[in-house]
Amino acid sequence: GKEERIGIGKVGFIPAIKPIIGKVIKGSPAEDAGFEKGDVILSINGKEINSWEEVVSLIRKSEGRELTVKVLRRGDVIGITVKPMFNK
Numbered sequence: 001g002k003e004e005r006i007g008i009g010k011v012g013f014i015p016a017i018k019p020i021i022g023k024v025i026k027g028s029p030a031e032d033a034g035f036e037k038g039d040v041i042l043s044i045n046g047k048e049i050n051s052w053e054e055v056v057s058l059i060r061k062s063e064g065r066e067l068t069v070k071v072l073r074r075g076d077v078i079g080i081t082v083k084p085m086f087n088k
Contacts (some may be wrong), residue, residue: 001021016051021071033082039071 019041024031039051044058045068059067067085 017053019055021067028083029082033069033080035069035071035080035082037074039073039078042070042072043079044069045080 021030021037021039021041022036023037024035041055043049044055047054047058049055049058062084064084064086066081069080069082071078071080
């Protein structure tokens with residue numbers, strides 16, 4: 001497609017954002033579960049994760065049910081259980 005306002009083409013894809021935790025919000029379920037800045041999310045409920053988009057999608061689909069997340073932290077694989085909380 002072509003963006004008419006500025007005349008550039010579009011290819012119709014979203015670049016993958018690596019599933020690395022950049023910040024853990026104080027008082028959040030992530031902090032309570034033990035996530036840390038720099039953790040690389042490897043899998044959620046056994047499903048391999050390759051992008052941040054997959055993380056968001058699986059959290060939404062969980063409908064607040066507990067998730068088992070494997071992360072890579074300083075060379076070690078760690079299992080973390082977290083229960084997402086809906087935030088308006």
